Amino acid sequence: SAIASIETTRENLPAVLRLVNEILREPSFPQSEFDQLKQETLTNIESRKSEPTSVAFTELSRYFNIYPKGHPNYSGTIEEEIADVKAVTLEDVKRFYKDFYGASNATLAIVGDFDEREISALTKELFADWKSPGGYTRIKSEYRAFAPINKSFETPDKANAVFVARLNVKIRDDSADYPALTLGNYMLGGGFLNSRLATRIRQKEGLSYGVGSSFNASSLDETGSFFANAIYAPENAEKLEAAFKDELAKLQKDGFTAEEVEAAKSGWLQSRQLSRAQDRELAGKLNSYLFLNRTIAWDADFEAKIKALAPEQVNAAMRKYITPDNITIIKAGDFAKAKEKMKTVQ
Known part of the structure; x- marks a missing residue:
């Protein structure tokens, strides 16, 4: 486009x-x-x-x-x-x-x-008379599952390292589980400083300058993805990855509390209202809805579904789709120099 x-x-x-x-x-x-x-x-x-x-x-x-x-x-x-x-x-x-x-x-x-x-x-x-030379055919997005990998790439003489993780998910944004996954991701890493990943990795343990996650799903095809990223000092690589995996394990085992879910609903809904108050963002949304044949009523219905979510629904959806063993992790940084630096300190 x-x-x-x-x-x-x-x-x-x-x-x-x-x-x-x-x-x-x-x-x-x-x-x-x-x-x-x-x-x-x-x-x-x-x-x-x-x-x-x-x-x-x-x-x-x-x-x-x-x-x-x-x-x-x-x-x-x-x-x-x-x-x-x-x-x-x-x-x-x-x-x-x-x-x-x-x-x-x-x-x-x-x-x-x-x-x-x-x-x-x-x-x-x-x-009206500016006709396109040829017909339009949308390129469909295709879901495909990938075996997880965990790889590191050296970037010599760079002060910061980057951690990225991804998991493909077979879902569309009108699927029954999509509202629960949206709110679940907001609590895990999408809510910036109030999210679990930020609270643990950035604020509590001081391992990252910035950390977060996102979840998206196509409006047209049954394909989506969970994504997480962090920027950190190379010497914190092992601790950061361990903390990330531990938070996912806690999510699978214990889920989110009722208090977390209610607080997240309020924060997420407020962010939506603030977004709609920006003319540029609203225009972009309305323009995309013309292509999708939607109106702003779709947002009202989606937000009503978020408000109605019970903790059990959110936890069940996150356990079903955000499976830690299937997540691919890629890291890039000057890890070789960091190892030498740690040896010197020891």
Whole structure:
């Protein structure tokens, strides 16, 4: 997908839309700007080669990749990314734009102070006849289970290390267990400083500068994932991983308390309200809902399900889906130097 996002005033909105229309329908593609962007992109990729965050996330994506090279969703190596950028030409970009860009499958959401009738008419005037060259076919996401691995990658002379963990889950965001998994993850690592992972690893034991988790599920396909990450000093690698695994084991054994669940409901619901109060975030949500054929009523129903959750439902869902033995862990950092440093101290 391609997204255009603008922020302006009521009186300037019509002129801004006309400018967006001109840019989209009559792009100039100057060679000098293409060359500059290409060089900046290559410089950025090169700088990521030895960065722990980039190395860890690249290796994690590589392991979970199920697509062949050339597929839009393929996860390649950093070297492949560099080669692809070097190979692309301005003519390739122009050809791609000509073959794919148009408004036949476009959606538009506007939030704020504007004249709905005026802007609706103007939008039709500007974009109704901008037809896409070809038909649109959505690329479906495919669930696949992976055998867990636990690997470390050396990034010499880097002060920080990165820990990432992932588990694929066969679920969609309208599944019966999705509300319970959403709230469960909020308590485990999604609620930032109030989560179990943050309380244990960051605040109590001081092992990480930042730690958290996330859980997501597709709105269209039965595929989702649990993800966790932490930034830490390399010498804390073993302790951090042990604490992470211990918290998952406690979750499996004891679950969350009724008090935790009620507090989490309040915090999670408040975060949703704050998000909707931001025009940019609300516009993005409404725009995605146009594609999904949903309205904001979907949110109201989802939040009602969260409010109605009992601790037993949350614990049962977390035990069913977040299975510690199936989680893949990738670490990147200067662990060799950390080991030598610890030997010296001993």
